[in-house]
Amino acid sequence: MNQRERLTKLLLKQSLIRLLKEKNISQISVKELCSAAGINRSTFYLHYANAYDLLEHVEQEIINNTSAYLDKIEAGNNGTTYILAFLEYIKKDEELFTVMLLTSNENVLFPKRLLNEILKNIDSQLQLNVPERLKRYTYTYLVNGSLAIIQEWIQEGFILSSNELAELIFSLADHSLLAITQLKEK
Numbered sequence: 001m002n003q004r005e006r007l008t009k010l011l012l013k014q015s016l017i018r019l020l021k022e023k024n025i026s027q028i029s030v031k032e033l034c035s036a037a038g039i040n041r042s043t044f045y046l047h048y049a050n051a052y053d054l055l056e057h058v059e060q061e062i063i064n065n066t067s068a069y070l071d072k073i074e075a076g077n078n079g080t081t082y083i084l085a086f087l088e089y090i091k092k093d094e095e096l097f098t099v100m101l102l103t104s105n106e107n108v109l110f111p112k113r114l115l116n117e118i119l120k121n122i123d124s125q126l127q128l129n130v131p132e133r134l135k136r137y138t139y140t141y142l143v144n145g146s147l148a149i150i151q152e153w154i155q156e157g158f159i160l161s162s163n164e165l166a167e168l169i170f171s172l173a174d175h176s177l178l179a180i181t182q183l184k185e186k
Helices: 003-022 028-035 041-047 052-069 081-092 094-103 109-126 132-155 162-185
Strands: none
Touching: 003 028, 003 041, 003 052, 003 094, 028 041, 028 094, 028 132, 052 081, 052 094, 052 109, 081 094, 081 109, 081 132, 081 162, 094 132, 109 132, 132 162
């Protein structure tokens, strides 16, 4: 991808994020996106089919960038390191994550997809001891709980420190995993 394409995509991404603060994706037109980005519609259509396609690309970029960022983190002896790194990553790009995890209410699947990636990363690094038949249910529980906590943290303006929140999330997850271990022993 050349520099002009990167710039065009960046401008469209920034325009989409600004517009998503005000309205749902279904209310955003290609014309609006192009006007906000300062590009013409034919340029837009060289890269994306519609606003939903642009949103999907932005979501995938966030997931890929987050995974790449977390891949560089040393695990240590627990998952708190990953959770803390993820929370710091959210704070670094507060505007993007606020829009994508809170205000983009038509797209409830993205936050869960993102958290699933984070959990897979932790699982692959730490080899969580969850029976295969219970893994899907366990991940669903951990993803939904963690997502709710992170959304509350963002809404409250990051009142808790990243360290406190990482410890809380890890502690709750760890207790849940301990309970699952006890289940399989029965």
